[in-house]
Amino acid sequence: LTLSDERSFQPEDLQFLSIVAAQLALAIGRKHSEEALRASEERFRKFAHYLPVPLMYGHRNKKSIEYVNEQFVQTFGYTLDEVPTMSKWWEFAYPNEKLRGERMNLWKNAMASNKKCNLRIEPTEAKICCKNGELHLFVITGTIVDDGFLVTFTDVTERRRDERLLMASYERKRKSDLLNDLLQHDTPSPQVLSACERVLGNRAKGPFNCYLIVMNAYKGKPRKYWLNRRDVYQPLLDSIVDALESGKTIAWESPDGLGILCFSDEPKSMGKMQQVKQAEEIVQTVMRHKPEF
Numbered sequence: 293l294t295l296s297d298e299r300s301f302q303p304e305d306l307q308f309l310s311i312v313a314a315q316l317a318l319a320i321g322r323k324h325s326e327e328a329l330r331a332s333e334e335r336f337r338k339f340a341h342y343l344p345v346p347l348m349y350g351h352r353n354k355k356s357i358e359y360v361n362e363q364f365v366q367t368f369g370y371t372l373d374e375v376p377t378m379s380k381w382w383e384f385a386y387p388n389e390k391l392r393g394e395r396m397n398l399w400k401n402a403m404a405s406n407k408k409c410n411l412r413i414e415p416t417e418a419k420i421c422c423k424n425g426e427l428h429l430f431v432i433t434g435t436i437v438d439d440g441f442l443v444t445f446t447d448v449t450e451r452r453r454d455e456r457l458l459m460a461s462y463e464r465k466r467k468s469d470l471l472n473d474l475l476q477h478d479t480p481s482p483q484v485l486s487a488c489e490r491v492l493g494n495r496a497k498g499p500f501n502c503y504l505i506v507m508n509a510y511k512g513k514p515r516k517y518w519l520n521r522r523d524v525y526q527p528l529l530d531s532i533v534d535a536l537e538s539g540k541t542i543a544w545e546s547p548d549g550l551g552i553l554c555f556s557d558e559p560k561s562m563g564k565m566q567q568v569k570q571a572e573e574i575v576q577t578v579m580r581h582k583p584e585f
Contacts, residue, residue, distance in 0.1 A: 340359075340361050341361050341362050342361070342362060342363075343361060343363060344363055345363055345444050345445070345446065346360075346361065346363045346364035346367045346368065346444065346445040347359070347360065347361040347363070347364055347442065347443070347444055348360050348364060348381075348434075348442070348443040348444075348445075349440065349441070349442050349443075350378065350440070350441055350443075351439055351440060351441075352403055352436065352439055352440070352441050353439050355377055355378045355379070356376065356377055356378070357372065357375055357376055357377060357378065357380075357381060359372070360372050360375070364445070367422070367428075367445065367447065368385075368420065368422050368423060369422050369423025369424055370384055370423055378399075382395065382396055384421065384423070385420045385421055386418075386420070386421065387421050391418075391419075395418060398416060402414070402436075403436070403441075411435070411436060412433065412434070412435050412436075413432075413433055413434040413435060413436065413441070413443065414433070415431050415432065415433040416431070416432050416433075417429060417430065417431055417432070417448070418430060418432060420445070428447050428449045429447070429448050429449045429452055430445045430446060430447055430448065431445075431446040431448055432444070432445055432446075433446075460530075461526070461530065464530060464533060464544065464545070467491055467542075467544050468544040468545045468546070468551075470487050470491060471491070471542070471544050471546075471551060471553075472544070472546055472547065472551070491542075492542065492553075499555075499556050499558065499561040499562075500553050500554060500555045500556065501553070501554045501556075501561075501562060501567055501570060502551070502552070502553055502554075503551070503552040503554070503570075503571055503574060504546065504548060504549055504550070504551055504552070505549045505550040505552065505574070505575070505578065506548055506549040507549045507550070510525075510528070515549075528582070529545050529550065531581065531582075532550065532578055532581060532582060533545070533550070535577060535578070535581040536550075536552060536574065536577060536578070540554060540555045540556070540557075541553065541554050541555070542555075552574060554570055554574075
């Protein structure tokens with residue numbers, strides 16, 4: 293056929309060319325779509341690989357682990373070759389047999405409840421043993437889609453520790469305020485007496501001695517210097533309080549230093565020499581705990 297030929301393109305020729313052009317367009321479009329899909333999948337794999345959260349992907353029917361990202365390896369220390377199956381993961385992550393059984397049952401229940409639908413794996417907390425032997429607390433959650441599962445792990449070890457420290461600090465502050473109110477007023481309010489009774493318990497019914505440790509200086513700096521640096525001074529006081537406290541001793545921060553109540557099982561109060569000896573033992577405890585005083 294030539295363009296100069298008036299009969300070059302008959303209707304059937306044009307129809308044929310239209311069909312060929314449509315097929316070519318579809319093929320080109322499909323190729324572009326496949327290339328875009330491959331590029332998208334590659335981007336996703338890179339995102340997953342470098343995501344700063346440990347990821348585990350596996351096949352729930354085969355009970356195999358098919359992928360772990362870089363953060364998983366850095367966090368736990370285990371590579372995919374070391375944990376290719378869920379049974380291997382259980383073995384390494386939960387060396388304690390009882391805990392391992394509990395975690396396996398939770399996992400089986402999650403798989404069973406999501407058998408016919410795609411649902412999120414409810415978050416749970418568990419201590420996982422890393423390859424270096426350290427135990428870290430993680431929030432574990434994920435999702436199940438068809439035959440695959442994706443699990444994420446969030447390390448909350450430091451967060452929980454900070455929460456416990458904050459709660460302990462709050463309790464110390466509350467106890468300090470109560471005992472300071474009790475000792476600074478000749479006639480404490482009924483509320484203060486009631487609250488102190490809850491703190492002291494039956495110990496308050498017996499004889500006791502009250503001491504005050506005046507902390508004039510620390511590391512060559514006067515107490516006034518450290519009062520303006522509570523981020524250092526408060527943990528110091530808290531650690532000394534913890535070292536002093538026992539079933540027969542209560543310690544707390546007072547306006548002048550550390551207040552200490554020592555209770556006795558004896559029906560009578562101590563003599564002066566016994567009190568001096570007890571005070572010396574308290575000072576020795578502080579010096580053993582913080583020799584830099």
